[in-house]
Amino acid sequence: MRRVARLHRFNILIYLIDIVDLPKVYSVFQMMYRIEEKVIAVLLKIAKKVSGHDLIISIPAVWIFLFFICPCLILIQISFSESIISSPPYTSIVDWISGNILQVRLNLWNYMVLLTDEMYRQGLFTSLLIAATSTFCCLLIGFPMAYAIARTSEKYRNILLMLVVLPFWTSFLIRVYAWIMLLSPCGFVNNMLIKFQLIDAPLPLMNNSFAACIGIIYAYLPFMIFPLYSAVEKIDYSLIEAAYDLGSSPATAFFSIVVPLSAPGIYAGSALVFVPAIGEFVIPELLGGAQTLTIGRLVWNEFFGNMSWPTAASLSIMLLVFVVLPIIFAQKRRELRLLSRD
Amino acid sequence: MLFLGYLFLYFPLICIVVYSFNESRLISTWTGFSFKWYKALVSNPIMLRAALTSLKVACLSATVSVILGIMAAIVITRFKRFRGKTLFVGAITAPLVMPEVVTGLSLLMLFVGMEKIFGWPSGSGTTTIIIAHITLTLPYVTMLVQARLQDLDKSIEEAALDLGASPLKVFFVITLPMISPAIILGWLLAFALSLDDVVIASFVAGPGATTLPMIVFSGLRFGISPEINALATILMAVLSVGVLGFIVWTYKKKI
Numbered sequence: 080m081r082r083v084a085r086l087h088r089f090n091i092l093i094y095l096i097d098i099v100d101l102p103k104v105y106s107v108f109q110m111m112y113r114i115e116e117k118v119i120a121v122l123l124k125i126a127k128k129v130s131g132h133d134l135i136i137s138i139p140a141v142w143i144f145l146f147f148i149c150p151c152l153i154l155i156q157i158s159f160s161e162s163i164i165s166s167p168p169y170t171s172i173v174d175w176i177s178g179n180i181l182q183v184r185l186n187l188w189n190y191m192v193l194l195t196d197e198m199y200r201q202g203l204f205t206s207l208l209i210a211a212t213s214t215f216c217c218l219l220i221g222f223p224m225a226y227a228i229a230r231t232s233e234k235y236r237n238i239l240l241m242l243v244v245l246p247f248w249t250s251f252l253i254r255v256y257a258w259i260m261l262l263s264p265c266g267f268v269n270n271m272l273i274k275f276q277l278i279d280a281p282l283p284l285m286n287n288s289f290a291a292c293i294g295i296i297y298a299y300l301p302f303m304i305f306p307l308y309s310a311v312e313k314i315d316y317s318l319i320e321a322a323y324d325l326g327s328s329p330a331t332a333f334f335s336i337v338v339p340l341s342a343p344g345i346y347a348g349s350a351l352v353f354v355p356a357i358g359e360f361v362i363p364e365l366l367g368g369a370q371t372l373t374i375g376r377l378v379w380n381e382f383f384g385n386m387s388w389p390t391a392a393s394l395s396i397m398l399l400v401f402v403v404l405p406i407i408f409a410q411k412r413r414e415l416r417l418l419s420r421d
Numbered sequence: 422m423l424f425l426g427y428l429f430l431y432f433p434l435i436c437i438v439v440y441s442f443n444e445s446r447l448i449s450t451w452t453g454f455s456f457k458w459y460k461a462l463v464s465n466p467i468m469l470r471a472a473l474t475s476l477k478v479a480c481l482s483a484t485v486s487v488i489l490g491i492m493a494a495i496v497i498t499r500f501k502r503f504r505g506k507t508l509f510v511g512a513i514t515a516p517l518v519m520p521e522v523v524t525g526l527s528l529l530m531l532f533v534g535m536e537k538i539f540g541w542p543s544g545s546g547t548t549t550i551i552i553a554h555i556t557l558t559l560p561y562v563t564m565l566v567q568a569r570l571q572d573l574d575k576s577i578e579e580a581a582l583d584l585g586a587s588p589l590k591v592f593f594v595i596t597l598p599m600i601s602p603a604i605i606l607g608w609l610l611a612f613a614l615s616l617d618d619v620v621i622a623s624f625v626a627g628p629g630a631t632t633l634p635m636i637v638f639s640g641l642r643f644g645i646s647p648e649i650n651a652l653a654t655i656l657m658a659v660l661s662v663g664v665l666g667f668i669v670w671t672y673k674k675k676i
Contacts, residue, residue, distance in 0.1 A: 131588070132500065136509070139493040139559070143512045146556045150527035157530055167533050224426040239423070241668065246430050248660045251617045252637050253653040257433030259641065260440065260650075267436060300430065358520020360620050365641055378522045382624075388530070395523040407518055 093183040158393035159185045169388050189393035199377065199394070206373040207402075209288055209363070210356035213295040217303040217352045218345065220296070225307035225344075226337070229314075240308065247301045255365050258294050259285065262366070286368025294362035295352075302351040310344025311337070343417060350410045357402055374398050434657065441650035458651040465648070468636060475616055475633040478547055482554035483611035487604055489555065490562030490611075495592075497563070498570040517560045525624030528553045532625060546630020553625045554618060558611035565610065569603035570596075602671050609663060616656075 160169040174182045193199045228239045246254065261267045262284040269281040284290060314337060322332040338345075360375035367373070372380075374394065381391035441459075445452040462468060493513050500506075516524060532542060532549050542548045573596070581591045597604075619634035626635065640646055 135492050136496050136500070136503070139489045139496065139513065139563075140509060142489055142555070143559070146528065146531070146552055147512060147516055150524075150531040153530045153534060154523070154527040167530075167537070220426060220429065223422045227423040227426075242427060243430065245661065245664065246434060248613055248664050249434060249657045250613075250634070250637075250653070250660075252619060252634055252641065253437065253649075253656065254433065256637075256641055256649060256653065257437050260436060261433055297429070297433070354518050355520070358522060360520075360522050361638070365638075375520060375522045378526060379620075382526060391526055392530070395520075395526055398520060399523060403518055403520065 091185040091187065093185070094180055154392050154395060157388055158189055158396045159187070160389050161186045161188070162387050162389045167388065168386055186389070189389045190397070192390065193393060193397055198372070202372045202374050202377045205288065205371060206357050206375070209291050209295065209367075209371070209373065210353050210359075213292045213299070213356055214303075214349050214353045216292065216296050217300055218349065221300060221303035221307055221348065222341075222345075225304050225311050228304075228308055229311040240305075243301050243304050251298060252361065254298055255294050255362055258290065258297060258366060262290050262293070285366060286371075288363075288367060288371045291363045291367035291371050291373075294366045295356045295359060298362065299352045299355060302355075303348040306347035306351065307341060307344040310341040310347075314340045343413070346410065346413055350406055354403055354406055358398060437650050438654045438657070441647065441654045443647065443650075446647055458647040459655075462648050462651045462655075467631075468633070468648075468652070471631050471633045471636045474547060474630060478550050478554060478622075478632060479612045479615040482551045482558060482615045483608050485551070486555045486558040486562050486611045487608050490559055490566055490607060491600075491604065493559070493563045494566035494570055495596075497567050513563050514560045516556055521618070521620040522624075524557065525553070525621040528556070528621070529624045542627075546627030549625040549627060550622050550630060550632065553621050554611075554615040557618065557621060558614050561610050561614065562607035565607040566600060566603045569600045573599055602674070605667060609667065613660065 156172055157169050160172050162168060163170055170184075170186075172184050172186070174184065224243075228236060228243075231239060259266070263269075264281040264283070264285070266285070268284060269278075272278045273281065318336055318340075319332050322336055323329075327335070358375045359373065360379055363371050363373045363376055364379075367376075378391050378394050378398075381387045381394060442454050442456070443451055444455040444457055493509075497506075497510055497513075528549075535541060542552075577599075578591050578595055581595050582588065586594070617634060619632075619638045622632050623635055623638075626632065637649060637652070640649060
């Protein structure tokens, strides 16, 4: 088998020549057909050997392979194809040319566009900014709450934690909608401010990245509070008392004892808020207005608006490879390090 | 501080409930208490049909997800190491961190490819949504059941095995009843997540299959509507009764 690779404009063309001899394949199939009974017998033998264990492993494994790993592979494949007007609207990256030459064409144009076009860079920046701001605000709100819950008597702790999750059980859309009601120009907040004559004209509270941040903070706050709580709860309170006895101020005691000891919770909670926030679509779409173009919205618009599947696919791949995966790996490594330290 | 935090969490929801009883269409004025928007909601055939579709999808996907999740959790906690176990665990939990748009997009591309090759699932909207929601909820269910299995005293199962019960019997007579709270919680969570999802459903839904969140979402793009207040209040009531009932049930069991 010979392999030829060359670069043509934005396409990497790989020719795999003489990869298969078609008549040979045909004869193999004929032979297979003849020994069909034998094949079935072998399969039955394997089926008898398969134990209950293998069956229990294979059912979820097959499901995840079919409906999670396969879609990811297809996504990668489409991200290298070209957009055309047909159904489905993309070219195949693998072609047979003149019988026995297999041509693999990897189109890099989709990725080039993402790197050069201002809109996508802006989108990435907006997403990162919104996700970072809301993660930080979640930390600011979540830490005092987690600390206060951990310091109340054991009787009330579970009830207080329950109250944190309860809003999470109501529909996500409804929680976003609540903020539309509060923040819109004729919404609750503006109404109250005008009623008490604090302002004359409604403030532009909605359709900007501020509103998108509030929505994300509200939707993901429980994800921050829970890991923080489980870290803060473990802190031995006598350490803080000892620091006070030795004359440290509350601020010093907080920053040199409480914060380092709750670091695993801070990292875990931040990852749990940041990762979904970065790809978020619904909240920026409903609260952020037209100019808050996040990556999630760009993927949606490329797909539903421009019908450009390859661009949407390559945008998704970029999001996964450069944003989501690094965070996950960093978090996993930190967990492993903690485990090995214990 | 704690009070302010809870105010932040609950005030928006209380607003929705209060204004669902407002007679006026506008938030700015309170014209009187009425059930007008509830009546409008109940007599809206599009909403009702979408609600039925959503319930069907949520029930089916939560049930399948729980069954697959129990299997996966047993593999993770009870089976000895086999080749590819790390990969198995990683692949099961990976959908948790996938952005919704990416999951939706990639699943749709799979379904389009499958339809081209096998002629299935041919545009029949709900099947694709159910499959997508099972994949979405499977990691949550698996993690819940897995945590419960890890806490369980293994010696009870081992004793039953020593006394000659078959592994299948041990599972149904001993393990299953002991992990039932986690299973019910997992089912409820999967149900709520499926009932909640708008992004993935929008990608994979075929023509003619519209779920309730999809209708609410397209309605919200045009702004506030008191009908949605009413719908939200009903949903909140149903879900909180379900969750509170579950809490009371587990609490009583403990005593």
